[in-house]
Amino acid sequence: MKRFIAPVLAVLFIGACAHKEEAPVVAAPPPPAPTKAQAVLKTAAKGSKVKGMVHFTEENGEIKVETMIEGMKPGPHGFHIHEVGTCEGDFTSAGGHFNPSGKKHGAATAEERHVGDLGNLMADRKGKGNTTITMKGSLSGPEGIIGKSIIVHKNKDDMKSQPAGNAGPRDACGVIEAM
Template sequence: MMNMPMAMATLSPTQGQNARGMVGFHDMGGGQVMVHARLTGLAPNAEHGFHVHEKGDCSAPDASSAGGHFNPSGQPHGPQDAAHHMGDMPNLRTDANGNADVRIMLQGVSVGSGAGDIVGRAVVVHAQPDDYRSQPAGNSGARIACGVIARR
């Protein structure tokens, strides 16, 4: 089996929040990346917006330093089955304890090469669910966790 590129992000809570965890990105080739997120400290039985943001900078207390959604192709914000930012991902769904363990497949992004390269960008979890309609970012509320994506 080929050794495909991989990256990881360790998410830390923003000021006053408790969300944290790990997100792995496994480049499957052909513009597909498998994302595996394991997070804790989220609202129980809830959905949270989940995006790759353009800047790999989580230094601001509210993670505003991560900028907007990763969107090198200039698409509108939206769900995976329509025009969308490369950084748009499905909402995270939590269990009764506020934990999420999800696997999703992203199209059009890569780990370590090309215009869709997510390495050096940030992963952000939001307080509210993404509505997949509101522009430019889905009205998903405060940024509650942030981590920089680094090649492994």
């Protein structure tokens, strides 16, 4: 019996120690950050005719914002990126202005401003707001705007009232989505 136990134990021991060398797992590089996004606007109030699209293109640390909006009353309308990407009911679901740096509300060109402060969108006498503005920022990352919402307000942003410029009710809202 002793003769059979030793070879069997040796085979078991050697088999247990043998292992196959596996190739290291190499992670795929992360996908490139999006450079384009859009928001399709919907209206808050029954009877309102505000509708349109907003396109965003990121290049060299800036975002070009192109608006194609109609159905507004002629004149200026507060225009902001809000912190939550939800457009329900009267659009208060979108939260306040997107402000990851904790700054005061201001004009789109001011040093002290929310990331989401875009100034006023001007509607012509036919109620159309087709314009292009450029803002500092990014579509993705900690201060990125993808997943946030964009709001067109019923009234003019006065650029000074805190915390939101006294621009009145939210007239239209769209969630900013990568393209």
